[in-house]
Structure formats: C-alpha cells, structure tokens
Amino acid sequence: HRARLVPILSMGEWELMDNVHWPKMQHFTKPILGFPFPFVPHGAYYLPMPNRPKNGLTTIIGQPIDYTCEHAEVLSVDPPLCVPSEEDVDRAHTIYFDAIQSMFDRYKVECGYPEHTLVLVDRTSEQHPSREGRHSQKQD
Structure with a gap:
C-alpha cells in the first residue's frame, strides 16, 4: 500500500x-x-x-512523491495496515502543496497566466468557503 x-x-x-x-x-x-x-x-x-480557455488547457504532472510515515500506528491485520498520525498527514499535505505551488510558479507564465496567484485554502483557513459569512467582514 x-x-x-x-x-x-x-x-x-x-x-x-x-x-x-x-x-x-x-x-x-x-x-x-x-x-x-x-x-x-x-x-x-x-x-x-x-x-x-483563452490560453488553452494545460495539465501539468509533477514528479511522484515518496512519502514515509514517521509516527504511524501499525495495525496487526493481514496485510499490516499503517495508520498515519495527524503529524504525518500534516507533513504530507505540506510536501504535496509545496509541490503544487512550485509547479504553478514555474509554469504560470508559460501557460499564459503571469498575473495569477495561487491561493491554497484548507478547512481551517479563514478563507475557506464554508467559513465565509461567519468570519468575513463586509467591504465598503
């Protein structure tokens, strides 16, 4: 697995x-x-x-990321199952989204979007759509 x-x-x-x-x-x-x-x-x-799309549609596939859980709990089932810790999941998210950000920064000009900025929003972010309305302020 x-x-x-x-x-x-x-x-x-x-x-x-x-x-x-x-x-x-x-x-x-x-x-x-x-x-x-x-x-x-x-x-x-x-x-x-x-x-x-004005500049076409481009799909960029990055290098596969080998990831090993450092704090996983191993369940003794057949085959053995590793349950990653919250720390492992957070680290994997960081590595993955750093790769996405790097790909975006590298190819945005070539793909015709030099003025664009990538905004990554997670569930805990104040910018997450499910949190809008509760935490956003009305702009004049």
Missing part, C-alpha cells in the same frame, strides 16, 4: 465553465447554504459545453 503522491495541476480549468450572475441573491444565500444560489453552471452560449 505504498502509493506515491503525484501532484497534478490544470492551468485554465477555471475558465471552462461559468455560473449565472445574480450577485444580490448569491451574496445573500452563500452564508446560509454554503454555496451561491442559484448555482447554474454553463459554458459557451449558456449551454452545458465548456468555454474555450
């Missing part, structure tokens, strides 16, 4: 589909529902076919 982590990044994927724009209703419903309603994704000509 020693699967390696493979960082994969798609550049331009965010341009494939859009959502209907009804800002007042969506701003009102997002803190309540956790997503903006109405949520009606659409592509070209308001049909369910993707838009063509």
Whole structure:
C-alpha cells in the first residue's frame, strides 16, 4: 500500500465553465447554504459545453512523491495496515502543496497566466468557503 503522491495541476480549468450572475441573491444565500444560489453552471452560449480557455488547457504532472510515515500506528491485520498520525498527514499535505505551488510558479507564465496567484485554502483557513459569512467582514 505504498502509493506515491503525484501532484497534478490544470492551468485554465477555471475558465471552462461559468455560473449565472445574480450577485444580490448569491451574496445573500452563500452564508446560509454554503454555496451561491442559484448555482447554474454553463459554458459557451449558456449551454452545458465548456468555454474555450483563452490560453488553452494545460495539465501539468509533477514528479511522484515518496512519502514515509514517521509516527504511524501499525495495525496487526493481514496485510499490516499503517495508520498515519495527524503529524504525518500534516507533513504530507505540506510536501504535496509545496509541490503544487512550485509547479504553478514555474509554469504560470508559460501557460499564459503571469498575473495569477495561487491561493491554497484548507478547512481551517479563514478563507475557506464554508467559513465565509461567519468570519468575513463586509467591504465598503
């Protein structure tokens, strides 16, 4: 069960589909529902076919990451099963997302997005969508 982590990044994927724009209703419903309603994704000509990204769609596959848990609990089942500690999981996340950030920084200009910034948001972040509304402040 020693699967390696493979960082994969798609550049331009965010341009494939859009959502209907009804800002007042969506701003009102997002803190309540956790997503903006109405949520009606659409592509070209308001049909369910993707838009063509301005710079194309590029998928970048990084080098596989060999990772070994240092604090894993080994369960005596057949085959033996390692249960990673919270510290191991946090370390794996850091290594993986550092690789994603590095790939983004390396290829963003080549892919036609030099002005873009990658924002990685985790569940505990104040920027996480499920936390918006509860912790975000209204901007003037």
